Amino acid sequence: MENPFLPDLANIAAIRDETADTKTFTLRFLDPARWEAFRYRPGQFAEVSVFGAGEAPFCLASPRQGADTFDITVRAVGALTDALHALAVGDTVGVRGPLGNGFPFDEVKGKDILFVAGGIGLPPLRPLIWEMLAERASFPTITVLYGARAPGDLVYRDDLERWRARDDMKFLVTVDAADGDWKGNVGVVGSLFSQIQVAPAQTVAFVCGPPIMIRFVTQDLLKLGLAEDSIITTLERHMRCGVGKCNHCLIGDKYVCTDGPVFTYRQVKSMMEPA
């Protein structure tokens, strides 16, 4: 019998500073055979242990294809994430996963794809954006709208530059509050909708960010005419065990860790507790 609570060991292969309080950790399993079995899809997550500090869920933030490592992007907000931020390249952590359902991919081929990300909501979408770009011909249009509180809160600056430079996708970014050097759009992410054309019947939107942002963007998308099934989000909850046992992440009868974390707006709307 497998032990769903026994982590595999991984080393930190690289650490990149994203913002003042956010870092991306690149992890590599000590046992290469483990990577073979770690076949995840965008939208899935892993429980990462810092032994002695605890364990917490993080979305798998890099495309799997062609790699032997994976990224998690972590904002320091508490005991576990502070301990993670204190680690160095070469240190060992524990990993359980991949967990959760992941985003639809084959199911949305042939659709216009619209990504709307707020702040630290970009990491779960990042592997999906790259995987869709790798199969560019399968999607008529790909649009990424990204908003953050301030320029200093934008993550994945290399990716942002590469997306901006591509002519086979549309990439727009905004900040709630500009600083001296910012020359781009100012306003919430929803303010970018006026700058794009959306064909609602053939568009699928992937929305990820803080709860308040998801709520407003969902209303914007419904007003544009998107179907409730075509608005897809990934929900945040306190997923303690990740395997549907501890009950911390329940919304009504739905386990965010195993029934989700990816849900359509139609599913979210029918939940027995507010999502």
Place this chain on the structure above:
Amino acid sequence: MGEYGAFVITDSDLPTWVGSLLSRAQVIAPRSLAGSDVSYDIVQAPTDVQWDYQTSIAPLKRFLFPPSDQILRWNQRNGGPLQLEPVYDETDRVFLAVRPCDVAGVLVLDRAFARDPEDIYYARRRQHSALVALACTQPGPNCFCVCADAGPFLDRGYDLQLTALTGAYLVEVGTEKGASLLRGCESLFEPAPEAALADRQRLALETESRFAEDKAYFAAALRKITFNRVPDDLWRAMGELCLGCGGCAFVCPTCHCFTTADCGQQSEGCRLRLWDSCLYQAYALEASGHNPRAERGQRVKARFLHKLSYQFAQKLGAHGCVGCGRCVTTCLGSNDMPAVTARIRRGAL
């Protein structure tokens, strides 16, 4: 009645059999505590077993799913590789003379922990345990197992079920594991005569007539919770009554929420699994500071949604209540199962 047969053992032979169980396994049985309380605990001698009791103050849960359970341990010394290993408990245990409601509670835990992926810590303990029920002929004032399909006599789920007759116990054998508990003591057990089986049926019916009038009216609550038709105002009002102490969850035979916590450091430490309660304020709190169940009423709703809805009954094979009455005894705010179901049925406090 006893798939693997039925036997009788005299009161005077009973200690010899219990002694044989003690020689091969840890035996957990009702024991008298200070005052009139009785609780399941490890017994050392046949005379420790309190056969004549109404109910145990705590259920069996803590022996199969301990309040604090070391599940992993590790060490990493002098820059060497990290050594990580799981910690399993494979102690052979016999749960002796436990009430049917508590056996039914274990069956709910079985389903909760066996759902894919199987919880290996619970499964190992369960594989190494046997359930010897003592059919209940003395329901307490707070008992309502008759409403919960969990007693006072069991028709399934036990390895052995004992019924106290006059001068002897009827022993129904429900499983091969149950049959194995009689091995080596065959001379103490006689095949049950017809009269003993008739006595058992009579006692079961008599016991059912002795429950208090004020039972738990589940049906309306089940329907309203399942279809999310309980007014938010009523949940809010019941939230006002809740002290958030978690007592109801800890004495409940079916509650199984947990959290984990690490002890020590990377150089040497362990991970604990700890009981938790969905009534605690920080239960659903996220790292961001967002608390999706910030209101007490929302937490009370979450608890009863898990216990009394078809959605969860489908997952767990039963409702999350066995009618043991412990929440009635424990809750200082009167948010016990019979009271809550009555309020939901009425639609008001």
